[in-house]
Amino acid sequence: MQPLPGFRDFYPSDCAFRNFIFSRWRESCRRFNFVEYDGPLLETIELYQKKSGDEILSQIYHFIDKGSRHVALRPEMTPTLARMIEAHFKEYKKPIKWFSIPQLFRYERAQKGRLREHYQLNCDIVGEADLEADIELINLAIDILLSFDLGKDDFVVRVSDRLFWTEFLKKKAIPRDDWYAFFQAIDKIEREPREEIERRLGDLAKEVFAILESPPCWERFEILLEGLRHRGLAEYVCIDLGIVRGLAYYTGIVYEIFDRAGEFRAIAGGGRYDDLLKQIGGEDIPAAGFGMGDVVLGEIIRKKKVIEPSFPRLDVYVVFPEGKKNPQGLFLIEQLRRQGFSVDFSFCPSKLKKQLATAQSLNARFALIVSDKIEEGVVEIKNMDERTQLTLPVEQLAGWLKERS
Secondary structure, eight states, X not given: OOOOTTOOOOOHHHHHHHHHHHHHHHHHHHHTTOEXXXXXXXXXXXXXXXXXXXXXXXXXXXXXXXXXXXXXXOSOSHHHHHHHHHHHGGGSOSSEEEEEOOEEXXXXXXXXXXXXXXXXXXXXXXXXXXXXXXXXXXXXXXXXXXXXXXXXXXXXXXXXXXXXXXXXXXHTTOOGGGHHHHHHHHHTTTTSOHHHHHHHHGGGHHHHHHHHHSOOOOHHHHHHHHHHHHTTOGGGEEEOTTOOOSOTTOXXXXXXXXXXXXXXXXSEEEXXXXXXXXXXXSOOOOEEEEEEEHHHHHHHHHHHTOOOOOOOOOOEEEEOTTSSOOHHHHHHHHHHHHTTOOEEEOSSOOOHHHXXXXXXXXXXXXXXXXXXXXXXXXXXEEETTTTEEEEEEHHHHHXXXXXXX
């Protein structure tokens, strides 16, 4: 029996790889003073309908629960963040800098780089309207990828601004009801034939393509690029007005991060969504953020083999040479574990040679040989890497191990 299409089993090696990604995410966020939060896996369907309309129903897992509530497995984290911020907004010092690593679910066709479930790092700054918040988020996204030993030749941040296009549409007197279709056409420029995009854009097509090929000066881009230049990050960024992000709630700076070779889907994407919290029913609060999924990032790390995650080594494997476990040895195992050492041993009696072979196969750093001599207060310890062995008093064992950890 196999997992459902688009879902994954995580065997120990897969979990080690996933946790390796999570640890780098968390460490980068810590250095930028973001704090972690989480929310429920299930939310009312209304929360997502407020943000995305009824069309969201065809893209998510939703059902009527036993309490007759219409609920959904979370397809994204931003609506939950908005709900949580609205409930306790006045209690937190602004700006709020939060991150989370939720598992998300979408009922879409599974394909390379896009599954029906994935984990995603979400980083958001709430309560700050200045472009400095957008710069900080782009800085964080770049820093995260650098932590995986990816460099300027591996990825690029393509930056745009929805405000540029809204100003363009206002000057052209395009009705607001037609804006969404315009942004959808721009969003599909790299995925559909030019003729189809021209048809969608109508009379605006020629001018739009001219802007995309030669972006005009835009003060907000200059401010953003200058901020990134001061941080030594300008070489990781380019202006690309073809990036608008498909979601309707973005209001300002938007960006997507791609591998330079163009072999994969977007590694990350985000932008400013100043109206979303008000749209969901809260206060008028500026906000910006990005999401970075584990699927595409994992594919890139595996292909480039920039870092190979591994299991933590076993500190001590306890060997009972007589085969039978003695009470003093079991008590010593418990004491070592309480002091932070990873310790394992054979559940069933076996010969000394087999126990040492097991210690080797488990990649233990030390084999602790607990014989009848423990009644005299001493044990033997074998360094499995150096193939050396010595006798130690039991009371000195923990300190000896700590010196070599």
